[in-house]
Amino acid sequence: MPHPASRRTPTARAVPWLSMCLLALMVGAAPAQARTADGPPVPARHDALTADREKVTEAAAALTVWDADDIRGNITLPATGRHGxxxxxxxxxxxxxxxxxEVHRPPYGxxxxxxxxxxxxxxxHVQAKRGFELTVRPxxxxxxxxGYLFEYFTGEGRSDGEQIHSAVxxxxxxxxxxxxNGGKxxxxxxxxxxxVRDPFVIRSPEGDKFYLIATDLKIYGNxxxxxxxxxxxxxxxxxxxTDLVHWSEQRxxxxxxxxxxxxxxxxxxxDDSLGAYVVFWASKLYDPADTAHTGGSYNRMMYATTRDFRTFSAPRVWKDPGYSVIDSTVVKDGDTYYRFTKDERNNTSSTPCSxxxxxxxxxxxxNxxxxxxxECIGKGDEVRPGISRGEGPTVFKSNTENKWYLFIDEFGGRGYVPFETTDLASGRWTMSSGYQLPASPRHGTVLPVTQAEMDRLRASLGA
Structure with missing residues (x-):
């Protein structure tokens, strides 16, 4: 019998409620006619109109409203379709x-x-109508x-290290x-x-849907x-x-x-102002003419927006200081966003915070x-203990007090090491003491969870 976490919840598809209706709308003067050598006149626009009908029919049939029977947040309704x-x-x-x-769900109860x-x-001059019936959950x-859920990977040194591991x-x-799951x-x-590396899990703003995204990369063996x-x-x-235990098929x-x-x-x-998620990642960008990507480049932080983690806007540059940066993470306090990013340059006397x-x-x-x-967050000195180098920061607020935690991955060393502060704006972080993290946690996410979610995770996956 498969482990509970491996059972997949099927994705609901669009539910059509109107049959397709094609309307050929002829506007203006009657179309010119052509005469064949041996037959009656043939409308000059007949073939073009037939082609447009076929294109419109195909475009309408291709439309989908995902999870139509279980709507829990804003949905993607495209303004353009196939064939222009x-x-x-x-x-x-x-x-x-x-x-x-935009979706406004009924209140609880x-x-x-x-x-x-x-x-x-x-x-x-051709149009088609397509209908969908949606069920919007309260x-x-x-x-x-x-409590907290911790999603992470454990490194490229073992065959199952570049997969999703969890702890509570x-x-x-x-x-x-x-x-x-016994550490598996x-x-x-x-x-x-x-x-998969660098797993990141986010709770929807409504609170009852979760998305887990990760890097498509396997270094083990090469x-x-x-x-x-x-x-x-x-x-x-x-x-x-919808419950942190049963996950959809991988996309x-x-x-x-x-x-x-x-x-x-x-x-x-x-982002409330967009009504969408801002998704960001690091990429090296190459000249379009360099299709083999043999030239020089460096990592920049990119972003795109999405409502459903299926349809994304075109990628844009988000952070480009002129040298390599990776691993951004964000937290918001009041009206201010705080972003933490790894300086990926080689560490030298002229770049001591790399x-x-x-x-x-x-x-x-x-912005x-x-x-x-x-800068130099995580680096120790004569007074404060620290790490030898760091990447993969994950930041979150305490459930119980006015304190924030920043876990930094000491790659090539201890893996994640926790730091803390009571003042995000100060930029001063102190290494936590007396901690006991999971074995070999690497770049991942800590997500605050309810008691019911904690209990369900422990009951389903064991701890």
Missing amino acids: TLIEWKSSDSRTVTPTG DRARTVRLTATVRLG LPKQEPYQ SRGDDPLHWDEL PVLTSTLGDKG GDWDAAQRTGSKYLEVWES HVKVSDDTAGNTWAPEAYW KFIIEEKSTRLL TDWDFVS
């Missing part, structure tokens, strides 16, 4: 689902609501966070952990490179870091869940364009010019 078609959406209840896909969406697909009950905190203590992977990649940044993956690995989603040599350490943050973490701040998530706060 234009799409207009109408909603039977725009207070619940707008024609542009109410019944689910049924909403019908109609897509009108147009090309020239909001979940708001419960306090009383002992009560509400983020410095002491119990491994789940809880999710295993079967797509792309068939290795060790070729140069090739991994020239001809590496342009994809993210994606899973989703292999392209987010980088063909000039990218790699797509490393993806993370995401919800291979450590830099902190910046901004009041706008998509490309953040304000400097601090």
Whole structure:
């Protein structure tokens, strides 16, 4: 019998409620006619109109509203479709689902609501209509966070190290952990490179849906870091869940364009002003003419936006200081975002903070010019203990007090080491003491969870 975490929850597909309706709309004067040598006149526009009908039919049939029977957040409603078609959406209840896909769920305790969406697909004088019936779930009950989930990988030194491992905190203590599933992977990649690193899990703003994204990369057995940044993956690995135990089938989603040599350490943050997630990762970008990616380059932080981790906007540069940076992570306090990023330059006397973490701040998530706060985070001195080098920062707020934790991966050393502060804006971080993390945790995420979520994880995966 498969382990509970390996059981897949099927993804709900669109549910059509209107049959396809094609309307050929002839506008203006009657079309010119051509006469064959031996037959009656043939409309000159007949073939073109037939071709447009076929294109519109195909474009309408290709439309999908994902998870239509279990809507829990904003949805993607495209404005354009196949063959250059234009799409207009109408909603039977725009207070619940707008024609542009914003979702306002019923309050906790109410019944689910049924909403019908109609897509009108147009090309020239031809149009088709396609309908979908949506079930919008009520909001979940708001419960306090009383523990933490830790998702991570354990390194490229073992065959199962580049897969998803999990641990849960002992009560509400983020410095002491119990491994789940006996320390074995809880999710295993079967797509792309068939290795996953740097897992990041995010809770939806409504609170009852989770997305786990990770780097498509397997170094075990080859060790070729140069090739991994020239001809590496342009994809993210994606899973989703509503309970943190049962996960969907893995999705292999392209987010980088063909000039990218790699797509490393993806993370995401919800942006209320966009009504979407901002997903960011590191890529080396090559000249478009250098299709083999043989030239020089360096890692920049890229971003794209999404509502469903299926459809992404085109990638854009988010942070480019002119040298290599990777592994950004973000937390928000009040109206200010704080970003932590690894300076990937080689450590020299002229760059003493290289291979450590830099902190910046901004009041706008998509700003490309953040304000400097601090650098050399994690590096020790005569007074403060520290690490030899660091990457893969993950940052989160304590459930119980005005304190933030920053776990930094001492790669080539101890793996994750926790630091803490009571003032994010200060940029001063102190190494935690008396901690007991899982065995060999590498770049991952700590997610605050409720007691019910903690209990379910322990019961299903053991600890």
